[in-house]
Amino acid sequence: MSTILDTIIANKRKEIEKFKSLSSVERFERDGFFWKFTNRSLVQSLLKEGSTGIIAEFKRKSPTKGWFKTKELEVEPVVVPYSNLGAAGISVLTDEAFFGGDLDDLIQTKVITDVPVLRKDFMVDPWQIAEAKAFGADVILLIAACLSRIEAKQMAAYAKNIGLEVLLEIHNEEELDHICNEVDMVGVNNRNLKTFKVDIQTSLELINKIPSDKPAIAESGISDVETIVTLKQAGFKGFLIGETFMKEADPAIAFASFVEKLKAKANEN
Numbered sequence: 215m216s217t218i219l220d221t222i223i224a225n226k227r228k229e230i231e232k233f234k235s236l237s238s239v240e241r242f243e244r245d246g247f248f249w250k251f252t253n254r255s256l257v258q259s260l261l262k263e264g265s266t267g268i269i270a271e272f273k274r275k276s277p278t279k280g281w282f283k284t285k286e287l288e289v290e291p292v293v294v295p296y297s298n299l300g301a302a303g304i305s306v307l308t309d310e311a312f313f314g315g316d317l318d319d320l321i322q323t324k325v326i327t328d329v330p331v332l333r334k335d336f337m338v339d340p341w342q343i344a345e346a347k348a349f350g351a352d353v354i355l356l357i358a359a360c361l362s363r364i365e366a367k368q369m370a371a372y373a374k375n376i377g378l379e380v381l382l383e384i385h386n387e388e389e390l391d392h393i394c395n396e397v398d399m400v401g402v403n404n405r406n407l408k409t410f411k412v413d414i415q416t417s418l419e420l421i422n423k424i425p426s427d428k429p430a431i432a433e434s435g436i437s438d439v440e441t442i443v444t445l446k447q448a449g450f451k452g453f454l455i456g457e458t459f460m461k462e463a464d465p466a467i468a469f470a471s472f473v474e475k476l477k478a479k480a481n482e483n
Contacts, residue, residue, distance in 0.1 A: 218277055218410055222312055223360055226336045229311075234341050242344040243376075253377045254352040256330040257398050259302040260429050260451045266476060267446070269332060269431065270296040270469055271456030272323065273307035274314035278410045281314065282460040289319045290326055292459075295466035297327035300473045303353070305332040305454055317349045324350030332381065336360055340372045353379040355401075358389035370396035381431065385416060390423055400424045401454065405434040414441060421448045439475045 260267055272292055275281040293304050306323050308315040315335075324331050333351035337343065338360055346354050354373050356366055370380045374396050382392060383401040393400055402417040402424075412435035424430045431452035432445045442453050455472075462468035 219359060222277070222309070222336055223338060225311055226309070226338055230339050230341060234339075237345070239341055239344040242341075242348040251324065251350065253379070254328075254330040256303045256332065256353045256379055256381070256452075257429055259330050260399075260431075262302075265302045266300045266473055267442070267450070267452045268301050268469075268473070268476075269303040269305050269452055269454040270301040270459060271305040271307065271334065271454060272296075272319060272465075273334075273456050273460055275312075276457065277312045279457070282457065283314075283465075285314055289322045292465045293323045293327055296469055297329045299466075299470050301329055301469070302452065303330040303332055305334045305355075305456065307456075308333055308335045317345070320346070320349045320351060324352075330379075337369065338365075340369055343369060343373050343378065344376070347376050347378055351378065353381055353398075356380060356382050356392075356397075357403075358382060358384045358392040361392070363392050363394075366392045367394045367396060370394060383433065384420070387420065387423065390420070393425060393428065397428060399429045399431055399452070401431040401433045401452075403433045404436075414445075417445060417450065418448055421450060439472065439479050442476060443479060 272289055274283045274287060296304050304323055304327060306320045307313045308317050308320055310316060320333055330352040332353040333346040334355050337356055343354055356369055373380050379398045381399045381401050382397040383403050385403040402420050404414050404416045405412045414435050417432040421430055429451040431454055432450045433454040436453050436455050437458045459465040459468045
């Protein structure tokens, strides 16, 4: 029985085959933003003194919850406040079919903000990594559930070779063997990618099994400041948050309020 993830990956492979005939890796390496920007380091941003650790996400919809915002929503009114109000990084979901994303969102976010930009998508081919670099990404996401251990290592190595940082996402203990030297950060997705159910306990169970030299990032299911406090105490340096902000009428205001509460909580301790 196929899962949501199976459906997404099958569709992604079809997309890639279509677009690879239009643009080669070599063309990406010559054009776009490939060598025009100095890479912004998400690792440094997360470890900087006083960092919120929040990687604020821009996405318009989810496969299970539908549209949070219309396709017409521009990135600027959302990501500029993210950047100005303390986001350690910005995640841009570029998958169109299931998340309403667009590569133009990635370009615009890079140009109008000054924090590291993560391209969040379902990476199954090195071609997508070259595409990410050409469209302004500083960091790429590799999802262990979508790749073999060897594929993850090879793709991470290519990303590092062209100046990108790599966030490897795992969601169970079996995927720990995907962690390799070429990976910069390890994310723990609290959302089961086969059922899309969320359980924050996933992060707490895996944190001590992640190498200490690779900053750990908790993903999904983070909707309140108390959860961040718990995760920080456990050892997490980053917190990828999307739906908590994007489902609100004004994501920028929701983000600002969240950061204020986080600062107030920090001052109590």
